[in-house]
Amino acid sequence: MSLKNAAPSERTRVKRGHLRANYEKQTIHDILDAMPICHVSYILDGAPVVTPTLQWRQGNHVYWHGSSASRMIKKSAKNQVCMAVTILDGMVLARSAFHHSVNYRSVTLFGKASVVDDPVKAEASLRTMVEHLFPGRWELLREMTDKELKATTVLSMPIDEASAKIRSGPPVDDDEDYELPIWAGVIPISHSIDMPENDPRILAGVEMPDHTKNFKIG
Amino acid sequence: MSLKNAAPSERTRVKRGHLRANYEKQTIHDILDAMPICHVSYILDGAPVVTPTLQWRQGNHVYWHGSSASRMIKKSAKNQVCMAVTILDGMVLARSAFHHSVNYRSVTLFGKASVVDDPVKAEASLRTMVEHLFPGRWELLREMTDKELKATTVLSMPIDEASAKIRSGPPVDDDEDYELPIWAGVIPISHSIDMPENDPRILAGVEMPDHTKNFKIG
Numbered sequence: 001m002s003l004k005n006a007a008p009s010e011r012t013r014v015k016r017g018h019l020r021a022n023y024e025k026q027t028i029h030d031i032l033d034a035m036p037i038c039h040v041s042y043i044l045d046g047a048p049v050v051t052p053t054l055q056w057r058q059g060n061h062v063y064w065h066g067s068s069a070s071r072m073i074k075k076s077a078k079n080q081v082c083m084a085v086t087i088l089d090g091m092v093l094a095r096s097a098f099h100h101s102v103n104y105r106s107v108t109l110f111g112k113a114s115v116v117d118d119p120v121k122a123e124a125s126l127r128t129m130v131e132h133l134f135p136g137r138w139e140l141l142r143e144m145t146d147k148e149l150k151a152t153t154v155l156s157m158p159i160d161e162a163s164a165k166i167r168s169g170p171p172v173d174d175d176e177d178y179e180l181p182i183w184a185g186v187i188p189i190s191h192s193i194d195m196p197e198n199d200p201r202i203l204a205g206v207e208m209p210d211h212t213k214n215f216k217i218g
Numbered sequence: 219m220s221l222k223n224a225a226p227s228e229r230t231r232v233k234r235g236h237l238r239a240n241y242e243k244q245t246i247h248d249i250l251d252a253m254p255i256c257h258v259s260y261i262l263d264g265a266p267v268v269t270p271t272l273q274w275r276q277g278n279h280v281y282w283h284g285s286s287a288s289r290m291i292k293k294s295a296k297n298q299v300c301m302a303v304t305i306l307d308g309m310v311l312a313r314s315a316f317h318h319s320v321n322y323r324s325v326t327l328f329g330k331a332s333v334v335d336d337p338v339k340a341e342a343s344l345r346t347m348v349e350h351l352f353p354g355r356w357e358l359l360r361e362m363t364d365k366e367l368k369a370t371t372v373l374s375m376p377i378d379e380a381s382a383k384i385r386s387g388p389p390v391d392d393d394e395d396y397e398l399p400i401w402a403g404v405i406p407i408s409h410s411i412d413m414p415e416n417d418p419r420i421l422a423g424v425e426m427p428d429h430t431k432n433f434k435i436g
Contacts, residue, residue, distance in 0.1 A: 011262065016288045037306055037320075041259035041268035044229065048266045050259035052304040052324055070234045086270040088255055088409075093430065097348055097359050098366040102255075106270055130315055141315050142395050148316040170417045177360050183424050184417040187433050191306075192410035199388045199402040206399050212311065215405050 011110055012161045022164040025060075031085055031107045031164055032057045034218055036133060038085045040064060042076045049075070055085065056129040061156045062109060063116070063125050068153040076113045076155055083109040083157070087218050090189050094171035095182040103167050103186060110161040116154040119146075125154050134211035191218040229328055230379045240382040243278075249303055249325045249382055250275045252436055254351060256303045258282060260294045267293070273301065274347040279374045280327060281334070281343050286371040294331045294373055301327040301375070305436050308407050312389035313400040321385050321404060328379040334372040337364075343372050352429035409436040 007013035007023055014021035022028075038055040041048055051072040055064045062083065066073040090103035116122045127138045171184050196212045225231035225241055232239035240246075256273040259266055269290040273282045280301065284291040308321035334340045345356045389402050414430045 011265075011267070016285050037304065039257040039259075039268050039270075039302055039304070041257075041266040041300070043261065043266050047229075047298040047328070048259040048261050048268075048300045049229070049328075050257050050266075050268050050300045050302045050326070052257075052302055052322070054320065067234050080265040082259070082266050082268045084257055084268045084270055086255065086257070088435075091351065091433065093352065093355070095360055096366070097344060097356065097362055098370070100348065102272065104270070108268070110265070110267075126315060130318065133309065134311065137311070138315065140400055142313055142398055142400070144315055148314070152316070170415070170419075178419050179421075180360055181421050181424050182358055182360070183427050183430065184420060185426075185430070186415045186417075187430060188412035188415065189435060190410050190412060192408050194406035194408060197388070197404045197406065199404075201388075201396050202402055203397075203399050206401050208403075209401050212401065212403070212405060215309065217306075217407060 007163060009110070009161045012108070012163045014163050014165055017165065020165045020167050022166060023162070027164045028107050028159060028162050029057060031087065031105045032062060033132070035085050035087045036217070038064065038083050040072060040076060041082045042072065042079060044071065044075050054129065055083065056132050057159070058125065058128050060159050062159055063129065063154055063156045065126065065152055065154045068151055073153045073155065077115050077153070079113060081111065081113045081157065088189050089168065091187040092171050093184055093187065095173045095177040095180050095184050099171055099173050101167060101171065103169070106165050108163050109157065109159060111157040113155045113157050116156055119149050122152070122154040123149055126152070134215065136209065137211050140209070193217070225381060227328070227379045230326070230381045232381050232383055235383065238383045238385050240384060241380070245382045246325050246377060246380050247275060249305065249323045250280060251350070253303050253305045254435070256282065256301050258290060258294060259300045260290065260297060262289065262293050272347065273303065274350050275377070276343065276346050278377050280377055281347065281372055281374045283344065283370055283372045286369055291371045291373065295333050295371070297331060299329065299331045299375065306407050307386065309405040310389050311402055311405065313391045313395040313398050313402050317389055317391050319385060319389065321387070324383045326381050327375065327377060329375040331373045331375050334374055337367050340370070340372040341367055344370070352433065354427065355429050358427070411435070
């Protein structure tokens with residue numbers, strides 16, 4: 001069994017469609033880096049909750065943040081969480097309903113969330129988020145205040161119990177179905193970045209920065 | 219308090235950014251109908267798990283499906299789950315790091331998942347999924363076999379404990395920050411449907427159907 005196919009834990013092991021599984025760090029990092037939107041699940045009063053938020057990666061850790069007063073932050077901190085990052089790449093239309101599928105790249109992470117307690121480290125991590133999304137932006141911004149830092153909690157988790165799952169390519173039909181005169185194929189889907197819109201209250205003469213013009217996702 | 223602002227349960231009530239909350243059925247249905255990708259969370263061995271899958275709506279119920287052998291299906295069935303549907307509409311760049319945000323439409327559903335036990339109803343529900351995504355496709359496909367139906371489990375949940383959360387529009391900065399010569403605005407994001415790709419093994423003369431040419435998402 002190659003490293004690519006060795007799951008770091010039983011719950012991380014992809015059971016369904018295991019041929020689509022990939023446990024390589026580089027693959028996992030690439031998916032995390034391509035898609036800031038994630039879904040974090042945690043337990044509240046014995047029941048599962050899932051919340052969309054932004055994630056960013058630094059080295060072997062993933063980070064997310066929120067209002068220090070938020071339920072998601074308070075219930076995730078120091079507890080077991082699961083994070084999913086999913087990029088939809090296309091719809092896969094087969095000759096039978098059963099073999100319809102979706103092309104995607106996804107990562108699932110398990111672990112215990114830690115609070116980045118040190119405000120200097122928390123601010124540095126928020127800077128990493130902004131700079132990953134919009135290179136060069138942090139230095140242009142009005143500085144964070146102590147009050148803002150206190151109102152923000154940054155959580156982190158090591159990328160240890162992680163799996164990626166990827167499907168690409170055309171449908172896979174039953175052998176005999178290839179003889180049927182049914183259209184089959186892939187509808188590719190990607191994220192389109194449309195023309196950025198200036199804030200209506202922007203000062204005259206302020207130009208759109210390159211990190212806005214060049215923004216990409218997915 | 220208007221209907222729009224009345225949460226159906228305490229855990230459904232949006233606490234952070236409550237001005238973005240919306241509990242109207244029509245708003246919730248519109249978001250569910252626009253985005254088939256969802257994230258379902260459930261509890262496995264006492265820890266939360268979140269799995270991306272497809273959802274579809276019929277009336278006041280949401281449905282999702284999977285292999286009857288899948289962990290997600292087995293652990294969700296008859297248990298408390300939470301489902302999130304999230305559409306990313308843009309990145310919101312403010313004059314301070316703190317006021318950066320994201321434009322989005324999201325729905326969070328809580329409830330107990332039920333198995334659609336009757337195979338006739340299960341197949342009808344799968345038909346609804348295919349027809350919602352690709353109108354007219356079901357009748358063109360090779361029929362589902364009993365074996366395929368047995369291998370597939372359809373789950374459902376009423377859309378009762380549900381909330382939508384929506385952010386749109388430009389950044390909201392601190393009053394004094396509007397005087398700063400910093401670019402601020404919105405980078406709109408949407409899903410782009412690229413040119414559909416014929417399956418390499420498609421029979422000669424089979425034309426691309428309208429439901430492929432007209433596919434939309436988001």
